[in-house]
Amino acid sequence: MRAVRLLLGVAGLAAAAYGAWLLRPQLPAAAAWLVAGPVLHDAVVAPLVGLTGLALGRLLPRAARGWVAAGLAVTGTLLLIAIPLVWRPHRAPPNPGLQDRDYVGSLAVWLAALWLGVLLAAIAARYRARRRG
């Protein structure tokens, strides 16, 4: 395993150094985008996830918690992916057949179906837990 780790480490350093060398001309313009991800995650996203988890623990019965947490995770993922499509700052000239769906409407349908499923699953889980309990 020592050899594998050494090899991976050296190859990784070389690849990253090559990337950094390629990046040089674009670095000043790209710096803010490079730093934004970890900062937004560590300072905003992760604390929000933690606080939501704490709140779920206080507000929901144990059997329902997992389903609601899963529903929130899927909802968050879909909302993140929707941001560029709905917002589209500095967009290209309009192209027929591309980016011309009603994203808000179709996402609302998906989320409604998702939360209906979460609700049913949570009720079923609660019912089973009670019968057992």
Next chain:
Amino acid sequence: MRVPVPRPEDFRAPAHTPRVTARVGLWLGVAFGLCFATGLLSHFAQHPPGWFTWPTRPVSLYRITQGVHVLSGVAAIPLLLAKLWSVYPRLFVRPPRRPPSLVATHLAERLSVLVLLCAAFFELSTGLFNVAQSYPWRFFFVETHYAVAWIAAGALAVHVAVKLPVARDGFADRPDADRRAFLRTAWAASAVAVLATAGITVPWLRRVSALAWRTAGGPQGLPVNRTAAAAGVQVPADWRLEVVWPGARHAFTLDQLAALPQRTETLPIACVEGWSATARWTGVRIRDLLAATGAPTGRAIRVTSLERAGLYAASTLPAPHAADPLTLLALRVNGEVLDADHGFPCRIIAPSRPGVLQTKWVTRLEILP
């Protein structure tokens, strides 16, 4: 009021254990690996180094590799967040004070993780904005996305090298029910994300995928990546197709091209943004066109568009693609004369090529030496 900075042991959710981290990390590694490999292929297909030849078969090759590239990136988004949630407590590990060697390794490891995260978030977020054809930045997307991909791949390899023993121990223990539920949720979020976008390239998902950037619209049933208006193209009344090579020059009117033997081929057009659309193209085989002029064969061809400016106003058709019987100078699509936005009077359509190189509004073919 002072908010106390938490310590790693303050986090007690089931996800915060190497058993979970190792498993999510493996899936994330697979997604990033696929994304990096297919991204490299796409880069080479568009900027081929001398030793590289992009094959002409299967005709859907680029459609598949670029679909995998974009969808593995989408799949990685919830996996990255799940992975980071699993290790979030480690952010609050207090650095050691001494000995200096321990301080140095601690800092080096933190730095390598920071580089990995900067690169990973950068690749996923800029990729997502790019497929939405939204460019809220001042750097050049292609160059920067490519450079940072190398940094991400390199930093990931270093990270795996550092963490391999921890990951091995993590895999040795079976996660309990709560931890398995967390892993299932990460999986499910990833699968739903793919399902919500895969309609860009999977036909039966076209109407289902809520967040697919390609829709069923577009003239003649095909999406357009750059309209004639956006490209500033106006076809002059005296338009001719020139076929040139050293010492010879032939010119064809549209009627003359239409009088040559016409072939119909079903080929996909597959874009770097991951979407694809299959159509029936009708036109003159490039091979037949060259034979009709007596042009040298087995050579690459420089294809020039009426489009004046822009990165893709010209492309080079490699020799294998130029000689391929499926490669057409298309005059019609799905039974109709090409729409202005699809490249009227004629466009290149070749098997297994990035869409940006399927040059539209062609005005000149130059046989390269």
